[in-house]
Amino acid sequence: MNQRRRHDTDGSAYWGGEASFMDDITLVGAGTACGEYLRRYWHPIGLARDAGDRPRKVRALGEDLILFRDGAGRPGLLHARCAHRGTTLYYGRVEPEGIRCCYHGWLFDREGRCLDQPCEPDHGAKHRHGVRQPWYPVEERYGLIFAYMGPPERQPLLPRYDILENLGDGESIEADDSSIGSGGPVIVPCNWMQHYENVMDPFHVPILHGSFSGAQFVAAMGRMPEVTFAETDRGVRSLQVRPLDGGRRLDRITEVVLPTLRVVPDPRLDHHGPASSIGWVLPIDDTSFRIYTAGRVREPGELSRQRSRFGGKMWFELTQEEHQRMPGDFEAQVGQGAITLHSEEHLTSTDRGVATLRRLMKRQVAAVADGADPLGARRNGADPLVRLDAGNYIAS
Ligand code: FES
Numbered sequence: 001m002n003q004r005r006r007h008d009t010d011g012s013a014y015w016g017g018e019a020s021f022m023d024d025i026t027l028v029g030a031g032t033a034c035g036e037y038l039r040r041y042w043h044p045i046g047l048a049r050d051a052g053d054r055p056r057k058v059r060a061l062g063e064d065l066i067l068f069r070d071g072a073g074r075p076g077l078l079h080a081r082c083a084h085r086g087t088t089l090y091y092g093r094v095e096p097e098g099i100r101c102c103y104h105g106w107l108f109d110r111e112g113r114c115l116d117q118p119c120e121p122d123h124g125a126k127h128r129h130g131v132r133q134p135w136y137p138v139e140e141r142y143g144l145i146f147a148y149m150g151p152p153e154r155q156p157l158l159p160r161y162d163i164l165e166n167l168g169d170g171e172s173i174e175a176d177d178s179s180i181g182s183g184g185p186v187i188v189p190c191n192w193m194q195h196y197e198n199v200m201d202p203f204h205v206p207i208l209h210g211s212f213s214g215a216q217f218v219a220a221m222g223r224m225p226e227v228t229f230a231e232t233d234r235g236v237r238s239l240q241v242r243p244l245d246g247g248r249r250l251d252r253i254t255e256v257v258l259p260t261l262r263v264v265p266d267p268r269l270d271h272h273g274p275a276s277s278i279g280w281v282l283p284i285d286d287t288s289f290r291i292y293t294a295g296r297v298r299e300p301g302e303l304s305r306q307r308s309r310f311g312g313k314m315w316f317e318l319t320q321e322e323h324q325r326m327p328g329d330f331e332a333q334v335g336q337g338a339i340t341l342h343s344e345e346h347l348t349s350t351d352r353g354v355a356t357l358r359r360l361m362k363r364q365v366a367a368v369a370d371g372a373d374p375l376g377a378r379r380n381g382a383d384p385l386v387r388l389d390a391g392n393y394i395a396s
């Protein structure tokens with residue numbers, strides 16, 4: 001823990017106390033309260049095309065995994081460490097029935113069953129059935145591969161979302177894994193919650209994106225909105241009301257759907273009506289995350305073209321000085337530290353959305369620890385369709 005420096009009212013400083021973070025809504029490892037909570041949902045761990053005949057490293061919720069696709073076209077997700085003597089399956093060979101470890105040739109199918117032990121008498125026929133390589137169920141949807149890493153008896157249905165269903169003529173679903181919308185590297189080096197709760201912080205938009213980074217979106221988004229927050233049956237939403245020219249009004253709704261979904265309508269306001277994409281925050285481990293997005297598009301590449309620019313440049317083209325002069329979400333969120341120190345914060349009335357999300361998340365984490373199913377984890381027989389409110393709506 002970090003020692004904390006306090007300033008007395010007379011301006012003198014002294015050291016005392018310990019600065020801390022809320023571990024129940026940040027830490028993602030197996031066995032932690034938050035990690036067990038997150039493991040009760042499906043998470044995207046790759047694009048559909050990431051699963052192929054070359055093993056691919058995946059790190060999710062602090063676990064090292066290997067993704068591949070077997071000869072029948074089915075994706076598989078196994079623990080990287082081979083159940084025999086522990087080398088990584090990253091160097092394995094994908095075969096029609098599964099993946100074969102490079103060291104002694106044990107062959108595992110996509111559910112971790114050991115099908116062959118070539119060094120053993122009779123290929124291990126007597127004993128190989130007693131070995132199971134740890135594995136997780138995966139399903140493909142919306143161009144993404146989702147994994148369930150929790151207890152098998154609690155596995156929920158993989159949800160569908162209304163804004164990504166019932167495509168019109170000429171529409172398709174596109175998936176993207178490039179980074180946070182406002183720009184940054186694919187892997188962002190800070191705790192996932194710093195990014196996630198930012199979605200319920202609409203007040204930073206006119207400051208960070210409307211002033212510091214230049215007018216990153218459109219002029220209307222630079223106006224300070226009137227905001228109301230509400231808990232929903234799936235997360236938290238914010239309604240932001242902004243005046244538009246001609247006496248009209250923009251009602252913009254953004255939502256978070258637990259545990260990691262961000263539903264943010266187009267901030268450039270090119271599209272009115274329901275949001276057209278969903279972003280999932282994947283905690284890689286306690287101090288890094290990445291984002292997978294799926295969206296409804298008319299042209300290939302549309303989703304990735306929605307990236308923000310800073311003075312006409314993409315994020316990765318900026319010099320260090322330009323990052324300082326035009327910071328965006330990456331700079332603000334990574335700038336909070338690897339895991340932000342909640343004990344050192346001073347929340348105010350405009351942090352209501354962040355506080356509401358944290359409280360809801362804490363209640364869900366506690367509910368899972370008490371043996372209940374968390375919000376939105378629907379099981380057999382339930383309707384897997386989730387209806388969302390997010391969108392940009394013009395009112396006069
Ligand atoms: S370590 Fe994998 S087969 Fe021996």
Ligand SMILES: [Fe+2]
Nearest residue numbers: 182198209329
């Ligand atoms: Fe932002």
